[in-house]
Amino acid sequence: MSPTFSPENEPRRLAEDAATVAEQMQDLGTVFSLHMQKFAQEHGERTRKAWLDMQPLFGGFSDAAKQGRILDDAKEYIRDASERTVLTLDVLRERGNADVAHQAAGTPPVLIYDYEIVMDAHDFERPANYMLLKIKPAEGVEVFDWKRPYMIIDPRAGHGAGIGGFKADSQVGVALHNGHPVYFVAFRPMPEPGQTMADVMRAEAEFVAEIRRRHPDAPKPIIVGNCQGGWATLVLAAANPDISGPLVINGAPVATWSGRRGENPMRYNGGLLGGIVPALLAADLGGGVFDGVNLVSNFEQLNPSRNFFGKYYDLFVDPTKGRERFLEFEKWWGGYHFMNEAEIRWIVEQIFIGNKLSRGEARIEHGRNLDLKAIRSPIIVFASYGDNITPPQQALNWIVDTYADEHEIKIRGQRIIYMIHDSVGHLGIFVSSSIAKKEHTEVTSTMKTIEALSPGLYEMHIDKQIGDGVDAEFQVSFTERKLTDLERIDDNRDEERDFAAVARLSELGAELYDLTLRPLIQASVTEKSAEILRKTNSSRVQRQIFSDQNPLMKPVAELAQKTAQQRKKADPANPFLALEKFWAASVEQSMDMIRDMRDAAYEATFFGIYGSPMMKRIGEPQAFQRVHRTAKELRFLPEVQAILLGVERGGFEEAVIRMLILLAESRHEVRRDRLERSSHVLSSNEPFASLGPERRAALIREQAVIVEFEHDRAIDTLPLLLKTREEREKAIKVTEFIAGSVEEMEPHTIQSLQRFHAALGLSGLALPKATPDPLTEATAKRALA
Template identity: 40%
Template sequence: MNFLANPLLASTSSSDTLASMMDPFGFGRAAMNYWRDSVERNILYWDVMRERGNQYLAHMEQTKPNVLGFETEVLMDGRTLPNPTNYELLRVLPPSNVQVDPQKRPFVVVDPRAGHGPGIGGFKPDSELGVALKAGHPCYFIGFLPFPEPGQTVEDVVEAEVAFLRHVIELHPETTEKPMVVGNCQAGWQIMMAAALEPDVFGPILIAGAPLSYWAGEHGKAPMRYTGGMTGGSWITALTSDIGNGLFDGAWLVQNFERLNPANTYWKKQYHLYANVDTETKRYLEFERWWGGHVVLGGDEIQYIVDNLFVGNRLSTAQLVTRDGRRIDLRNVRSPVVVFCSRGDDITPPPQALGWIRDLYEGEEDIIANEQTIIYCLHDTTGHLGIFVSGSVSRKEHSEFTANMDYIDVMPPGLYETTISHASERTDAELIERDYLLEFTPRNFAELDQDVMHKPEDDRRFATVARISEINLGLYRLYLQPWLQAVMTPEAARWIRRMHPIRLGYKLLSDRNPLTVPLPVMAEYVRRHRQPVEQDNMFKALESMASDQIVASLDAWRDLRDSSTERMFMDIYGQPLLQAAVGLYGDAHVHRRRPGAEPEHRRFIEHRQNELRHKIAQGGPHEAVMRSVIYVLGGAPATDERNFKRLRASRAELEPSTSLSEFKRLVREQFFILKLDREQALASLPTLLKGQSNERIDGYITHLEHVFAASGELSEHAAERFEQVKALFDKARPKAVSAPAAKASGEAENASVESAKTKEVAPANAAPDTASDTAAKKPSRRAPNQRKGTQRKQ
């Protein structure tokens, strides 16, 4: 190249050559590039902080702030109810590219009111609401306003949610299926309280990251459960409410969450934005709009929550009683309950999400006796917020729960764990319609205890905390509360809320601070002339290493703090003298006997068993088919959603007029009959099929084969059970008759069929003719020679 012909290239080449001579290893150029990049990133970072402050102020000035990503309309305002609350029912309007089927089950999401504002359940397109909308469900959202109504209580909120659900049911008279309700975190236990009081308004319930058993936890983890003991009980909650003139600032709850992970709060989250400021700004601001949207709770509300749930642990042991005398017993919940939790959740770890099952029941047999279906799903990595947001790590769980709620709604009572596998990882992928397969495995309490890790000695420690909390709260109310309430004014309380460190962090870095005036101008200039440093820059690598060291140091400090706190808690509240001083030493039932052990409950179970014994031989072909399905599949270690597709077809083919609630009753009743007396239940199958023709019986067997084929080949044990069922069905076949008699019988049967078609009414103990016609056209794929041989013999 002729450098003389191009002076610019010649100058550039000369400068590069000179730079290479003066800086042969490139350290100086790498340092200059990194210095420029770091200055630019600093300017952009602080400008994002300014935008965050402006966003916070604009959000808090709204009358009804929320972070929902969907358009909504208000259907009911809780402030108009007999006991006013700050909650409201919203209808979620689907996006233009989404079609909603009003015939489908309504889907209701209830967001937590634990310091933050509403909307996290519909925060993103792939959130809980987004998943349900894509599946075509009519969706509703129960949110709340920033300030409570005067005198509002937790019971008022529960009653408001029940009223909202009744209104949703009224809006969908064309469907008999009750709404599916999702309760996130704090809303989870609130929804369970409502379902225990009014079980008739609930369909399947999904509680995500909801702590129902606050005393449960694994040693070395779940540090939040020690907070009540280390502060001397709930008197500190009453003090905070009195400082707020009867209102509790949710920013204090948010601060507790942030202290759990100081590395993330004080460094990692902010450094991630600084290091990726060119791409992370939008995501960061979206999340901060919710995280910084602090709300206020009523003093009576938070005191009830801390006394009865956090410290008292009374919900999971049926000790809560409403003001009108109703006991809140979670055994009254009649809907299937799906518990979604994660081992990566440090706010609601699995023991606190699942411990209520062990607190309430003596074993899996007790769950079955109460006709309850409890399903739990354990994620390995997702954090607390990831459970609600339905992000990339937990999207498939929410999608599968939503898609299979009809299956879950008719599952037999018991305790199950669900797992989700990718279709491509299975050998029977051609039988799976979607990308994932939901499978259910029956569990016992020994397996549940591997996740709950219950320790009776810890119960006595936490019961000691509860007693000391009552003592300290009484002393505070006697000596300090009257003085504090006398001097605190509403204006002073507002000033204290404004001066909270978390709130100030947002306000000081906004346009209201004159020092931020140059930031937008500087940031705009940087964006126009941005020169990001290469990722292989040695100084950028050193920066990343330094960040990792800071995170490791903060994590080490957190671990030391948490382990020291746990050790102090165990030593203090494990002292026999302290336990004896509050009347708990040597008490074998420190917080109450399990409700399942009560005599009245045992009498109820005995009465229910006697009723079922009388029904063993009652019914017809549909009872026989359903009993056979449950018997064969009950012998398998697990079942999955594909069986439900055939069960749903069973309902459509054999009993098209049967409602879902009646179908569910049939499934559960046959399950209990098999559980009560399996030998007698099987021996009664020929009785249930008495009077059926060979063609009908062949049709029932073919139908059973289709049900079992939906999930692939049967296991050896299940196949043996199926052969046993077919032999029992063969016993019900009519005896051989002469040709004229057979002809007359056939003409009579045809006449009765025509009569039934004319009246459009099927006999109560026989399947509709559409089932037999369908079955006759579908030859059996299992043991055809056996049936033909039987017919030839006849």
């Protein structure tokens, strides 16, 4: 904290200001250097490729001129381009008509699956515009009520619902293929009057409860949250700790101040666009409703060459071939939805500008704080380095902000698994068929074993593929990690202090707006003016102007039909086609160059403003980190002390679980086959099967705490848990069965097993190739009896 201003403190403050200015200049230099390096590398390579492409391009024209067919090629190209123009216009006409029809139908989810509405939150005591859908499997796909159900929460971030299941190879498709019942959380375009994020959270909690009522014999549901649905899932689980089924969080921005310099320009929007005031103004002009098209526009601006030119040029290249794919995606992309002012305000203040959810300061409603430590569910986080909307730092740094270290994660009995893809983009996390066939498939198949993991932080690796196509299998491992491993994903978090001033100024701006302009704006807005504003939005107009609502487009359908019948593609060797592609590539690169220069100026402006000494002082009240307990304090938590008093108490179940945790600690990596054996023993074989999932989870947590704080005593007291030689031999055999073949064991694993033998007074480890499951026969006999 800077000293209070006074004459005697002035030298010290001046010294601090000079250091801050020096740091600011260093940050600006780093920003410019990173952007220039990126600019030179990317555009240098693209320019070099363009020069190389020019040689065959000129050669093609030279050959055509020598053969005297340059005019014929030109005529052929003009005819071909004209035909493609007509066919492209017809596809755009179809898109416009599809938008009109989709809106007229109430913008239903764009799922390719049939479904039934299970619950509608419109009828709840506190209504919300959310619905719970049960997905009907396709013909030939069988699901089982006893299998763990899935509940998929799609993002409500401007678009409508359905992206998690609008392809056969999708999150929905993968879960159905594995026999799991699938439920989908969808929403109508308009929120209910007075709806808040707390109402949405309560509705989703009711949905989970209903799924559990429908599947009493199945394990607790897996909740999958995509993007906005990801942090909504964390809010749901933090506010309802009884929801303890696994959570899968895909591409969800939680630690929103995080990111790397030179890479993530979207996080600067709050500081450069006026904080929360633009969102409040947009909601007021919309009659108390925030138009999601504004969020979609932000996404489009991140990659304007793709969104405003590239995807249309790809369609123009071959309108017939690209038609179906283009219309499929555009149906979801154009399904704009809305939020109440209270909802968008909560999202901006608590997450995107305030960063309060990550720092443990968020409130879902008055008097109800949200602490992510309260979540009891195993959490799997999926991020990607290719995601420019939710970079890995924003998807993962909340873990660093929430827990003191990886030991606290263990002590609290939590399991957090993360996986980072090398290149897939934000939407690809939910949409890509290749991701569905690999990453989502493996996450789904791993869910049945995830709860057998010892508490801790893990990175999930898909090590290698065995086989191809639908028969492909993947070797999966879980490597134990430390919070310092997550910190290394980021370049430096020092710049996050600059966002504290943004948060404070945003709060002050909101207060000033509430007291001055807001009453005047709200008094001048009518329902009619709000509707006109929505309909005249450029994103909607540029779609509908190509529909049949525009009289000029009506002849296009007939013309396109005739063109398709007479269509004759130009010769692929036509040099004018090569010139067209060269031109298109130059347009895209020019747009990308402008974008990159804009991003560099954007980031430099942010640090130029908010890195100044004055802004540092303004942000001081908000520039805090969550206070964490030390390792010593964690040991003396009442619940930890109660567990440690039981180090000498227990029986066969406690002893086996303790030895498995000790083995996992010695390995630091768990392969899925070992995890599957552990899960099978702990969930299917007696005496573990009778424990039930809640008691089993409690035992795993208790023994993890004992191993964490009393490692040596945990081993030395094993004889007190296993009193007879028969029990000791059986417990060792179960442990060796799960550990697997000795050829696959690491030296630490063998040493741990030998120490167990010594502590229990048994002969040394015989080092067998494989040990059969010693509990299977006993369980079978008990079942027959």
